[in-house]
Amino acid sequence: MRSASDLTARARIRDAALARFGTDGIAGTSVRAVAADAGVSPALVVHHFGSKEGLRQACDDYVLDSIRSGGEAATEALGEILQAATPVRRYLARALLDDTPAAGALFAEIVERTEAWLATGEEEGWVHESADARARAVTYVSWLLAPLVLGDHVGRLLGGDPAETATAVRGARAGLEMLTHGLFADDRWLAAFTAIGERTRP
Amino acid sequence: MRSASDLTARARIRDAALARFGTDGIAGTSVRAVAADAGVSPALVVHHFGSKEGLRQACDDYVLDSIRSGGEAATEALGEILQAATPVRRYLARALLDDTPAAGALFAEIVERTEAWLATGEEEGWVHESADARARAVTYVSWLLAPLVLGDHVGRLLGGDPAETATAVRGARAGLEMLTHGLFADDRWLAAFTAIGERTRP
DNA sequence: CTGATTATTGAACAGTTGTTCAGTCGCTGT
DNA sequence: ACAGCGACTGAACAACTGTTCAATAATCAG
Numbered sequence: 001m002r003s004a005s006d007l008t009a010r011a012r013i014r015d016a017a018l019a020r021f022g023t024d025g026i027a028g029t030s031v032r033a034v035a036a037d038a039g040v041s042p043a044l045v046v047h048h049f050g051s052k053e054g055l056r057q058a059c060d061d062y063v064l065d066s067i068r069s070g071g072e073a074a075t076e077a078l079g080e081i082l083q084a085a086t087p088v089r090r091y092l093a094r095a096l097l098d099d100t101p102a103a104g105a106l107f108a109e110i111v112e113r114t115e116a117w118l119a120t121g122e123e124e125g126w127v128h129e130s131a132d133a134r135a136r137a138v139t140y141v142s143w144l145l146a147p148l149v150l151g152d153h154v155g156r157l158l159g160g161d162p163a164e165t166a167t168a169v170r171g172a173r174a175g176l177e178m179l180t181h182g183l184f185a186d187d188r189w190l191a192a193f194t195a196i197g198e199r200t201r202p
Numbered sequence: 203m204r205s206a207s208d209l210t211a212r213a214r215i216r217d218a219a220l221a222r223f224g225t226d227g228i229a230g231t232s233v234r235a236v237a238a239d240a241g242v243s244p245a246l247v248v249h250h251f252g253s254k255e256g257l258r259q260a261c262d263d264y265v266l267d268s269i270r271s272g273g274e275a276a277t278e279a280l281g282e283i284l285q286a287a288t289p290v291r292r293y294l295a296r297a298l299l300d301d302t303p304a305a306g307a308l309f310a311e312i313v314e315r316t317e318a319w320l321a322t323g324e325e326e327g328w329v330h331e332s333a334d335a336r337a338r339a340v341t342y343v344s345w346l347l348a349p350l351v352l353g354d355h356v357g358r359l360l361g362g363d364p365a366e367t368a369t370a371v372r373g374a375r376a377g378l379e380m381l382t383h384g385l386f387a388d389d390r391w392l393a394a395f396t397a398i399g400e401r402t403r404p
Numbered sequence: 405c406t407g408a409t410t411a412t413t414g415a416a417c418a419g420t421t422g423t424t425c426a427g428t429c430g431c432t433g434t
Numbered sequence: 435a436c437a438g439c440g441a442c443t444g445a446a447c448a449a450c451t452g453t454t455c456a457a458t459a460a461t462c463a464g
Contacts, residue, residue, distance in 0.1 A: 145352060
């Protein structure tokens, strides 16, 4: 019933909320603004979603479903995210920063998948071994999401439109370069940081 | 005059705003809440800062000064940021997402410094060469800031308190590992992405 | 067609928002 | 002592907030 008629006012409200929440933040968006964007009355928003919080949860669910149904492998999921519609990206970034339960679950889920994926890579020999597989997976995922959250700044400095696919690809390629050939030619920084780690837990 | 008496009500208001803005977002924070945290009347905060926007700009300036005066080299600046007081970190993350002019300037500034720093490294031989130095610098900086913006999620999955220094060090070490030895043992992903880049601009 | 269920609205509510203003307090220079 | 000045406040303002509710329009089963 829901997915059958997804061009209804309900869907329009959700899309409007997604865009506005992503642009202005959840707290910075009024129900009236969402209603105006969707071309309906504020009362209809409440009728369909119960409350503003309900509307936010509906956005959470929609974004989660969009991403989960996107790709199976973690890397493909990343590609989907990067090329997904901009409103979804922006909303996801907001949700991650606002520490929405759904966003937290999604982050944990991606980390889980990534850790398994990297473990497979280790077994098959195309991923280097790590001293701390968990921390590596978490850091890797946070790096994947970084251009998503900081998209505006990254895009601005890379010249093109932040929403432009070419800009995202350019940044991602530079990242893969670092992840493949490494950035530092010797281990001076790694050694220094390892020393700090030892000093923290003597 | 300002720095002379930095324990005044004005400073207390700024600190309270920094914390509240970082936690609840700027739009989600009321002047009354800031005033209550600082133990003053709402009228006093507008007396000192003109408006809520003025208060936000004062926070911007304060954070920028804190970071700029921190370290000279980019890496040291990073260390300062990571170990800086949590409210400043949170506020900076919010400002980056809200696309504050000051935050944009700071991001550009860090990228500039980092690009120069990496160029020096290339000359001195401890940084690998890159096909796109600019994109690499931008991506590298966004990776540096990622755990800052996603601090809550990262910290949660790394077990410890997100504000705990040890947790941040653990994640940073895993990152340096990837940047030193690389993550991928062969260039299958890099080749694939380079192909995508070529396909985007034929 | 009738009846019932759903979609949709306008008006209104109580509370919160940022901001204003007249006025009080405490200090400092003369 | 007294005038001046900045820190500081309580009360109030208009605008906006999320939400409620009765009433209307549309849809659909029988």
